[in-house]
Amino acid sequence: ARLGAKTVKALDIDEAALDVCVDNAKRNGVASILDVAKPEQLSDHQADVLVANILLTPLISLSETLLSHLKPGGHLILSGVLETQIDRLKAAYPTCEFEVLVRDGWCCCRADKKS
Numbered sequence: 001a002r003l004g005a006k007t008v009k010a011l012d013i014d015e016a017a018l019d020v021c022v023d024n025a026k027r028n029g030v031a032s033i034l035d036v037a038k039p040e041q042l043s044d045h046q047a048d049v050l051v052a053n054i055l056l057t058p059l060i061s062l063s064e065t066l067l068s069h070l071k072p073g074g075h076l077i078l079s080g081v082l083e084t085q086i087d088r089l090k091a092a093y094p095t096c097e098f099e100v101l102v103r104d105g106w107c108c109c110r111a112d113k114k115s
Helices: 015-027 056-061 063-068 083-092
Strands: 008-011 034-037 047-053 070-082 096-103 106-113
Touching (some): 056 063, 056 070, 070 083
Parallel strands (some): 008 034, 047 070
8 A cells, every 4th residue: 555556455365464454554654545345345446456365275366356347458366375385376266467576485476357
């Protein structure tokens, strides 16, 4: 949010995590542009950037949902995946081009949705 986003939607299945998100946004002066919700509350909104820091299995099971909420040409930032799992992650996002950064065996991926 502090990097220039006009709006930020934060989603989580855990109510406590959403509360922490709101508290952090207030501390960082970005609460006015933050909208927190549970995933089932997300409408047909399409984003320029989506960030998910969860493990491989949920990233795979959520691939269609995440891609449906990402604009063509948009960027997914995916983390929580081991280097040994990267091929399985890429297979779940066939409409994306990947750039992968590895640190201590963990990956952070930028996946650009093809237009």
